[in-house]
Amino acid sequence: MRRLVRLTAVCALLVGLGGCYQLSSAQHAAEQQAIQHETAANNSVKAEVLVTILALEEYAVDHEGVYPTTGALIAALSERYLPDGMMPGNPWVPTGLRQGNAVGVGALLAAAGHQPTPVGTVLGAGKTADSSRFDALTYGAVVYDYDTKNRDYVVYGIGRRGDQAIVSYVWTNAKP
Secondary structure: OHHHHHHHHHHHHHHHHHHHHHHHHHHHHHHHHHHHHHHHHHHHHHHHHHHHHHHHHHHHHHOOOOOOOHHHHHHHHHOOOOHHHOOOEOOOOOOOOEOOOOEOOOOOOOOOOOOOOOOOOEEEEOEOOOOOOOOOOEOOOEEEEEEOOOOEEEEEEEEEEOOEEEEEEEEEOOOO
8 A cells, every 4th residue: 555655656746747847848948939039139130230331331432431420320321321211120129110319339339440349248238129219228229330530430239138238240340
């Protein structure tokens, strides 16, 4: 009889662990899906930066090698150089909200003419855009800085890792 009770207890434990495993598998699948979404959105940020770079280079061709100043980025590019006359859509906002303001590097990112802040650098607690006003911690933001003296620029794409804003892509035209 004792052996039957032990065997029943062991079976109940194994069934219980199996249930926990199933829950763990479901949680793992949800985590994997979130990671895949995050990776896809970070790749979309790279595409946003590349669209911006193409617009910057077209602008420079039309303006004798001069790029727009940091504060004038969107105004200078939107009329003629950006698709639909607007910054690319934000992959973190399903409503298609677009960046409506120029975002400079501030204290979080290296300025043009300096060694760029590397991809993967954590900038701090990030945020999802709730208006067209972005900053360097807004997921999906395109951050730009221009050094008028050397005609160097740097463009960053702000991505997401968990709840942190990160540099998901960086491009500079500075010569090494």
